[in-house]
Amino acid sequence: MxxxxxxxxxxxxxxxxxxxxxxxxxxxxxxxxxxxxxxxxxxxxxxxxxxxxxxxxxxxxxxxTVRMPLLDNPTVPTRQWLTRELTALARQLDLDDVRAVAVTLAGTAPWDEQMNARRAQFAKILADRLADALDAAQTRGELRLSLPSRDAAALAIGPIYYRSTIEHASADAALIEAVITVVGTWVD
Amino acid sequence: MxxxxxxxxxxxxxxxxxxxxxxxxxxxxxxxxxxxxxxxxxxxxxxxxxxxxxxxxxxxxxxxTVRMPLLDNPTVPTRQWLTRELTALARQLDLDDVRAVAVTLAGTAPWDEQMNARRAQFAKILADRLADALDAAQTRGELRLSLPSRDAAALAIGPIYYRSTIEHASADAALIEAVITVVGTWVD
Missing domain, CATH: 1.10.10.60 (Homeodomain-like)
Structure with missing residues (x-):
């Protein structure tokens, strides 16, 4: 056998x-x-x-074994999709297991090739999905981006990630709303 | 002896x-x-x-032994102070030793009381200094805050921190300008 x-x-x-x-x-x-x-x-x-x-x-x-937060396929209106997905990401980063894996990934990547590959893949998926969704939203006229869409991942996810892993607190609706506002001018 | x-x-x-x-x-x-x-x-x-x-x-x-990036005492105009300090913070997070200490702090704090106390102290100093500077700027009429000043640390430092520790890249002037814009409406 x-x-x-x-x-x-x-x-x-x-x-x-x-x-x-x-x-x-x-x-x-x-x-x-x-x-x-x-x-x-x-x-x-x-x-x-x-x-x-x-x-x-x-x-x-x-x-x-821990499912890491990524972003679901974009839906229109993009602003609602972003609110929903960033809220889900914030709630997942409230969980001890997701936070444990996130800080372990960041805390081992500089010295471990395999962990570094996972970190890079995780960062790339989030950045790609956000950039694609925001570029498409701009093409549709939903939004005028205030900076390159590749910066959006750091700008939108960074505050939620920092609040969880350094401040050990939870990103609330006001913080999520603020990061959505900063990516560009939303056309209502 | x-x-x-x-x-x-x-x-x-x-x-x-x-x-x-x-x-x-x-x-x-x-x-x-x-x-x-x-x-x-x-x-x-x-x-x-x-x-x-x-x-x-x-x-x-x-x-x-590694000096961690904090924020110098605020000067007026606050916007220039913020640009200078966040740029300094971004350049320090470009350094391997500062990044190593930052990710080790975040990556050990959940399981180590002493490291957790250091993490909390580091987060508190940054949040206090930013909040105080922004509240004072608002009182002087330099700025109308768009969210509680306590959120400013996550909002301003989070993207720079995420870019360094998860994206393993450097926060440039455009990203720093974007995070300064989001904390509120600056009165020129």
């Missing part, structure tokens, strides 16, 4: 990923070690090593 | 802090261990343990 389809392997794999995720959320990335994961998952240390030889792989898998 | 004034202690203390800082910048916070610091500083492991019994103390000391 192939290891990947062996139900015993699948059970221990699930237990290992759950343990790794719990350790990340409760104690931070430094706690995601083979020893601690094996102990909490109730499996042998060798089993953890066999499938995730390196600690960074184990951490990356634990992080991948 | 008292240990603290012993020149041999002072030399090894300096070597230990330099080693800890170098390891943080080159390899990240996980590399700031007693073993690696002792090896690089060329001192015995026991010397490191004696003065910094815990790894988190060693990391905190290494981080404290």
């Amino acid at each position: 192939n290891t990947e389809t062996d139900p015993r392997f699948q059970r221990s794999q699930q237990a290992i990923l759950t343990a790794a995720r719990e350790l990340l959320l409760e104690k931070g990335p430094v706690a995601v070690t083979h020893v601690q994961v094996a102990e909490r998952a109730g499996v042998g240390r060798a089993t953890v090593y066999r499938h995730w030889p390196r600690t960074d792989q184990l951490l990356a898998e634990a992080m991948a | 008292n240990t603290e004034t012993d020149p041999r202690f002072q030399r090894s203390q300096q070597a230990i802090l330099t080693a800890a800082r170098e390891l943080l910048l080159e390899k990240g916070p996980v590399a700031v261990t007693h073993v690696q610091v002792a090896e690089r500083a060329g001192v015995g492991r026991a010397t490191v343990y004696r003065h910094w019994p815990r790894t988190d103390q060693l990391l905190a000391e290494a981080m404290a």
Whole structure:
């Protein structure tokens, strides 16, 4: 029987990923070690090593179990879409698991190639989706952009991200409204 | 002779802090261990343990050697002060050491009480100084704030911080001008 389809392997794999995720959320990335994961998952240390030889792989898998906030496909009117999506992003960044993964991504990327690739991909998806939606809105005459649409991600998401990860507080409707106002002049 | 004034202690203390800082910048916070610091500083492991019994103390000391960007005392006109200070903050966040400390602070605070206290202090200083300067500017009639001055830190610093730590890019003059515009209506 192939290891990947062996139900015993699948059970221990699930237990290992759950343990790794719990350790990340409760104690931070430094706690995601083979020893601690094996102990909490109730499996042998060798089993953890066999499938995730390196600690960074184990951490990356634990992080991948948390769905990160992205932006849904744009709808018209763009301003309402933006309000809805930025509010959803703010509420997700209120969650301990999303914030844990976000700060771990930013806090490991400068020194870890794999984490850096994930960070770059995450940043690119958000920037691309926002830029495309705002450019399309401008083409439709909904908005006159006040700066390059590529800056919109930093401008719209930055305050919500800073409030969550540095101020450890929640972005409210007034803050979200302010960032939407700054991307350009909305034509009512 | 008292240990603290012993020149041999002072030399090894300096070597230990330099080693800890170098390891943080080159390899990240996980590399700031007693073993690696002792090896690089060329001192015995026991010397490191004696003065910094815990790894988190060693990391905190290494981080404290990097001067974090704050805001200088406000000058009038406030708009020029804000442009100057946010530009300085953006240029400091371009530096690898400042960015390393910022992401390490955010990436350890959820699980470390001491780091969390530093994070809170850092966030509070920036928010207080910006809020005070903007409230004073409004009182002088330089500006009509478009949202509570306490939101100004997230709004003005958030995009610069996000661009540096998530987008790994540099906040340019156009982005800085945009965040200054959003805090309120400036009276020319």
